[in-house]
Every structure is written in C-alpha cells, then in structure tokens.
Amino acid sequence: MKRLVCTFMLLMWADASYADVKVGVVLSLTGPAASAGLLEQKALAMLPKTIGTEAVEYVVLDDATDTxxxxxxxxxxxxENNIDVLVAATATPTSFAASTxxxxxxxxxxxxxxxxxxxLKWSFITPPSFATFAKAVVADMSRRKIKKVAFLGYADALGQIWLEAVTAAAAGTDVKIELAERYNRTDTSILSQVLRVVGAQPDAVVVGATSASAAEPQKALVERGYKGPIYHTQAAATKEFVRAAGPSAETAILPVSLPIVAEALPDDHPSKARALEFxxxxxxxxxxxxxxxxxxxLWDAGLLLEAAVPVALKTAKPGTSEFRKSLRDTLESIRDLKVSNGVVNMTAEDHYGYDDRAAALARVEGGRFVLAK
Structure with missing residues (x-):
C-alpha cells in the first residue's frame, strides 16, 4: 500500500518523550471519488497543529475509493500506527467500511x-445526514407542487441511502418517487437509464451521484429534452460539477454545506461565522x-477534535485504550458546538448532531452557487 501523503508531525517541543495525539486519515486520493478526496487533501494543512498540551501527528493513506x-x-x-482516532473516509461506501x-x-x-x-457506537459523522438534506429537497418540491419524481443514481451505498432518505422525507406528502434507475460508477454509458427517466415525464428528477460524476446525468437529461428541476445530493455541489455540467447546470438544485453559500446566510445564523472562517x-x-x-x-473534524481531546486528556494519555474510550465518550457528549456545517449536539442516538439549520439549497448562476429561491 502506497502512502501518498507522508506522516507529518507539528511539535510544540523537540522532546520526543511527549505523547502525541495520533490521527489516522483515509482519503480517496485515487479512484472514482478522487475529485472529492483531493479537495479534502488540500484541507490537511488547516487541521490543528496542537491540541491542549499535545502535538498532533497525522498519518494519511489512500483507499483508492475501494471498500x-x-x-x-x-x-x-x-x-501499526496505534492511532487514537480515525478520520475516514471520502466516500459513503468507504466511510461505512472503515466504521466497521x-x-x-x-x-x-x-x-x-x-x-x-x-x-455504530464508535463512529461520528461531520457532514449533515442524507435525511437532513432530503427534508430540504422534499420541502422545496412541495413548495413547487411537484408530485411525480424519478430517481437516477449510483447502484451503491450512496445511491441507495439517498433514495431511501428522499423516499422517507416524502412520506405523508404528495411527492412520490415513481421510477428508480440505477447505474454503476464505472459504467461507460447511462443512456438507457436516462431515456427511461425522460420517457416517464416526471415533474422532477433526483440524481444520486457525486462531484464531477453528477454532471453526466445532469447533462444527459438536459440534452435529451428534460426541462424540469433536477435535484442532487450535497456531494454534487462542487466547482468540478459546475465545470463538467456546463450550461446544463443552471437547471440543477443542490443541497449544500453552509460554507458554499456562507456570505448569503442570515447574520443571525449560529454557524455563519464558522462557515466564513473556513x-x-x-x-x-x-x-x-x-x-x-x-x-x-475535514475542517469540521478538526473542530470536533479540538473540542474533545482536551477533555479526554484529563482522563488518560494518548496511545492508550482509556484515552480512546474517553475521546469517544466526549465526542458523544458534545453540545452546542458551532462548526462550518451547522451546530453539533451529539447524543447516544445521534452521531451526526445537526438540526435543520445545517441544510441549504443552492442553484448555479453564472458558474457560481447561489441560494435557491
């Protein structure tokens, strides 16, 4: 296994006797999700150099977007590295694989x-959940009086979870998913699925794909004459999507993390300052x-660590099972932590910790994301 990013240590002291907090990071630096993983890699330098009295050591590995x-x-x-905490991974399938x-x-x-x-008891998630964003998508559909919806997305964990989240959010509303077309991330053509979706004449289409890859169904639907709104996952809201989709991106509606539209957030939004800082x-x-x-x-993962590590250090030293357990317990007890994606209130039943304030919808205007109206 090739270590693509060297271990780097940012030390307060030269004395090696101090116990560093060791953070293992797994990113998709190659493979289908590399367009996202490489963006995360650029944020590594923003992670905390020291937390409390301890230096932090990061070891980064590539998972090649493979579970x-x-x-x-x-x-x-x-x-081998005796890490205290695992930050992993870029894609939904690999994140879940690492969680086990x-x-x-x-x-x-x-x-x-x-x-x-x-x-899972030991896993905490920095993005808002699919359910949080699905509620925002369905609320927008209801406002637009959309009823008949088609789904077009990956035939993997991300596609399935997004389909289930939108379906669950639509329960009890007039919004109904009447067709679901799936495809593999590695498929060279999705024309047959696109034609079936267009032929069904839905009021809206929900796409379950990520980053630049989400541009393929977006462009194909528009090129085949589909004129209704096309909703995406939050993972599609990237410059790579806008660039690859070209003019067709103007019909997209995308749930986004708060930093994407940070300047447009209301001044009284509790996470606006954090989003702008990021x-x-x-x-x-x-x-x-x-x-x-x-x-x-990834930046918010650093904020979670900055909140939890000093508390865990009061119980045990890094490198021990006692420290790892204390860190887990502290993460689960975090309350009212403002991060760039929302306000985190973890519980034993909720390891996302976000409420509806974490969700925003955007559209593309002039090659930039703006709040959807």
Missing part, C-alpha cells in the same frame, strides 16, 4: 461522508472560489 482498501488502511493505521473496523477495534472514527446503516482560510490557500463541501467536512 476493501479502506478496511485494510484503517486496520493498518490502528495496528473502528467499531471492532474500539477506536473513535470521524467519518467524512454520511452513511445511514444505523449508527471559506477565508481555505480560499487564502487554494484560490478564490475553491470552497467545497468535502474540505469543510
């Missing part, structure tokens, strides 16, 4: 992608307009 590799990477970090290892090894995980197959820091390093959902999720 088996994600599992191997997580195990390697836990067994974290749960088995009793190492806290901060996931960078949402997954909806229950909540935008200023990230764009100072990566250029104007470079903000994205994925990097904000």
């Amino acid at each position: 088996s590799t994600a599992i191997k990477s997580a195990r390697k970090l836990i067994v 290892v974290a749960d088995e090894a009793q190492v806290p995980q901060i996931a960078l992608a949402p997954f909806g197959i229950g909540i 935008v200023r820091t990230y764009e100072a390093a990566n250029g104007e307009g470079s903000r994205n959902n994925f990097a904000s999720h």
